[in-house]
Amino acid sequence: MFKKILCGVIMATLLLAPQLVWAGSELEPVELTWYYPGPYPQADADMVFEEFNKILKEKINATVDFKIQNWGAYEDKIRVIIAAGEEYDLCFTANWFNNYLLNVARGAFLPLDDLIDEYAPGLKALVPPAMWDATRVEGKIYGLINYQISCMTNGAYFKKELVDKYGFDVNTVKEMEDLEPFLAAVKEQDPDIYPTGIVASGGGNWAGWITHFGFDEVVGRDMPGAVRLDDTGEIPTAINQYKTDEFKKFARTVADWYQKGYVRSDALAINDATPMIKAAQMGVSFGGNCKPGNSAEYLAAHGWEIISYPISESVLKTSSIISTMHAISRTSKNPERAMMLMELLNTDKELYNLLTFGIEGIHYNKVGPNRIEPIEGSGYVPNTAWLFGCQFNAYFLPGQADTLWEDTHALNMSAVPSPILGFAFDPEPVKTEIAQCSSVVGEYMRTIDTGSCGADWEATLVEFIAKLDGAGTSRIITEIQAQLNAWKQAG
16 A cells, blocks of 8 residues: 555656745845765866856855765765764765664754745655655654655666677576676686676665665664565564575675675775776676666766666665655754755756756757757766756656656556565664664674675674674664564554
């Protein structure tokens, strides 16, 4: 029922969302500070931001101080900003990056219900009520959803040139070990290319396989606490995914790849994969969301072709709904204006596409009412249309079908619902244990995730689990189960 309610109104809400019009000259001028990640620096970012601010000033008499951070630096930077209580207005948050639930438990974000009602009616109408419910903690909304694909499909992204060269059939890939012939061929025949794109930056390698291995995370990406997607019990059972055979297999396989040279030897030290991507120096990468239009997005951003292949079924999860959001800081002096900005980025196609694709004639050329061709070698290609706002407002890129958003809707409709779809965990009772476990994850997970522990993978895994237990994993699992019990009993 949740899924039908959610998906049945997706296309309709795009047409019905109202827009507020503010008289910018009647508002006091403010500057908003916005932190978000991406493949930065971009040569023309300041040029785009200047143009963006000209338009924004006319609309709401505000400008933005863009505190853009490279993928590898963002989490550490925003963590320090939040811990220090520094003043800022907006930040990107998700279940997998700048952990949403953990930050809510820490009191880092403002509750947004009243602000949404008053300053973002378009955004409120755009997002189905069932999706807003996925963001609620103790009944309150703290995150603004960047509206787009709602389900999660893990993907493997192959360099097409190499697939063609080796005659490799991507359809044979059902498990991690099925990649071995391709990885071995890259290492042997193309030694200047890294067989995999596995490095320490971004959302993590395990994150790119978690749906494949059959888990729905509860507390946030990489945090202990999950349920199995095939759990058919009347009340789903909370588990520690790090104690499962599936995670042990993952850790063993990636460590083996590392020892065989399928993962670059300095992977643990690489916090920015952008140079490797731009140079087309990887055979296959994992992560993100395998969705309609992926390959065209990648070609437009990086200039080389990939084959985007799903390595999991498509699953509709609460965690996938909250996988890309923005929050307003508890320290914001201008939360109303910050909400106005978010309203515009989700309802104003001009502003959204400016930030997403840059300036017409400099970074892209218009070839149709809603279709563009990026200008090769331009200085602004963030390739993060999913991060800025409602992606259904994005221009179509070369190779993307005119039916892209209908195809996305169809995928949402056909996705398998998670057994805990609609469940929103309240982290408050175990926020201390979550913080302690977060520190342990930070200490160990990148080493395991990249395979950098090598032959010591099993000892490292045992040590990791023991440290998690000492940090309070059992209390987290017990609290998740108690909340699941109450959720199911409430009907």
